[in-house]
Amino acid sequence: MKLSTSFFNEIRDLILSARATVSRGADIVQVHTSFEIGRRIVQEEQQGKSRADYGKEVIIALSERLTKEFGNGFSKSNLEYMRRFYLVYKGREIFFAQTLSGHSATKKISQTASGQTTVNKKSETLSRISPKASSPFCLSWSHYVFLLGIKNADERSFYEIEAASQNWAVRELKRQFDSSLYERLALSRDKKGISKLSREGQIVSQPNDLLKEPLVLEFLGLDEQTRYSESDLETGIINQIEKFLLELGKGFLFEARQKRFTFDGDHFFVDLVFYNRLLRCYVLIDLKIGKLTHQDMGQMQTYVNYYNRYVKTKDENATIGIILCKKKSETLVEITLPKDANIHAREYQLYLPSKEELRLKLQEWGRE
Numbered sequence: 001m002k003l004s005t006s007f008f009n010e011i012r013d014l015i016l017s018a019r020a021t022v023s024r025g026a027d028i029v030q031v032h033t034s035f036e037i038g039r040r041i042v043q044e045e046q047q048g049k050s051r052a053d054y055g056k057e058v059i060i061a062l063s064e065r066l067t068k069e070f071g072n073g074f075s076k077s078n079l080e081y082m083r084r085f086y087l088v089y090k091g092r093e094i095f096f097a098q099t100l101s102g103h104s105a106t107k108k109i110s111q112t113a114s115g116q117t118t119v120n121k122k123s124e125t126l127s128r129i130s131p132k133a134s135s136p137f138c139l140s141w142s143h144y145v146f147l148l149g150i151k152n153a154d155e156r157s158f159y160e161i162e163a164a165s166q167n168w169a170v171r172e173l174k175r176q177f178d179s180s181l182y183e184r185l186a187l188s189r190d191k192k193g194i195s196k197l198s199r200e201g202q203i204v205s206q207p208n209d210l211l212k213e214p215l216v217l218e219f220l221g222l223d224e225q226t227r228y229s230e231s232d233l234e235t236g237i238i239n240q241i242e243k244f245l246l247e248l249g250k251g252f253l254f255e256a257r258q259k260r261f262t263f264d265g266d267h268f269f270v271d272l273v274f275y276n277r278l279l280r281c282y283v284l285i286d287l288k289i290g291k292l293t294h295q296d297m298g299q300m301q302t303y304v305n306y307y308n309r310y311v312k313t314k315d316e317n318a319t320i321g322i323i324l325c326k327k328k329s330e331t332l333v334e335i336t337l338p339k340d341a342n343i344h345a346r347e348y349q350l351y352l353p354s355k356e357e358l359r360l361k362l363q364e365w366g367r368e
Contacts, residue, residue, distance in 0.1 A: 038086030154198030
């Protein structure tokens with residue numbers, strides 16, 4: 001197939017311009033370039049819409065010529081990713097914060113506002129993707145290639161927001177996706193809360209915002225079929241404390257292991273003590289390798305009461321207690337704990353959950 005000279009030169013100039021401005025930020029330039037290449041491929045396809053195979057021919061011919069001049073990076077599959085990238089994110093064109101020629105975002109957005117251009121609600125969330133972002137695209141191209149594999153638009157939006165705000169590398173983004181973070185958080189929320197997840201990501205403003213179930217601890221390397229003790233579980237967590245903090249969620253700081261306090265001559269030990277800087281409160285975690293009992297909840301109530309009365313300051317919020325157990329009974333928890341108790345029982349598992357099972361649960365929950 002013979003490409004028009006003007007079309008090829010447009011793509012060629014775009015790549016040369018991008019390469020000349022690498023010092024401004026290679027990742028963002030690559031993402032913007034990929035978006036723009038995708039846009040122009042779609043425009044070129046539309047000119048030949050009377051032929052069903054025209055689009056495929058455009059990509060094949062373009063790949064051959066670009067690879068010949070620029071080398072690797074412009075394979076047929078990569079160009080198809082760029083095309084799809086544009087089609088998925090094309091609503092963001094109006095928000096281009098920085099073009100390859102260097103125009104500022106503030107100027108473009110203010111001009112848009114003065115021109116009373118309508119912006120849909122989904123696009124409004126782009127400014128919240130990252131507090132440091134001046135661009136609607138603030139992840140690397142590798143991040144976006146992974147995100148394109150997520151079919152559900154709400155789920156894809158959630159992971160993009162979280163990856164940007166939490167500075168996840170692609171490896172961590174993949175781990176959070178594989179651990180079904182979105183589904184686990186969604187199952188702990190009402191329908192309005194699920195919608196908010198896709199628009200804003202995980203916002204932590206109250207204790208329930210921290211909770212997810214199950215907690216996934218596959219990084220500990222413990223075998224589900226092998227006998228292990230609570231001490232083994234605790235040691236595994238301490239040895240992988242960075243990964244455990246990421247699994248817990250936002251704002252957690254590790255303070256102590258086996259924290260001792262004493263009254264009436266008796267010693268008590270809290271397995272793990274954390275502080276959450278977003279909620280400004282202590283979070284106590286007790287580890288149980290078996291089934292949850294009412295004695296476990298009574299013990300945690302003692303820990304929480306002690307911290308509230310003797311440890312936390314007046315300007316800090318109430319202590320949160322989390323019992324991390326292998327299996328719990330919802331009925332037992334409901335009967336044992338008062339409704340206003342700041343104590344929560346959560347199950348953990350040592351393997352990645354089945355995304356399909358969690359999605360089915362989420363769908364069933366949505367029909368109730």
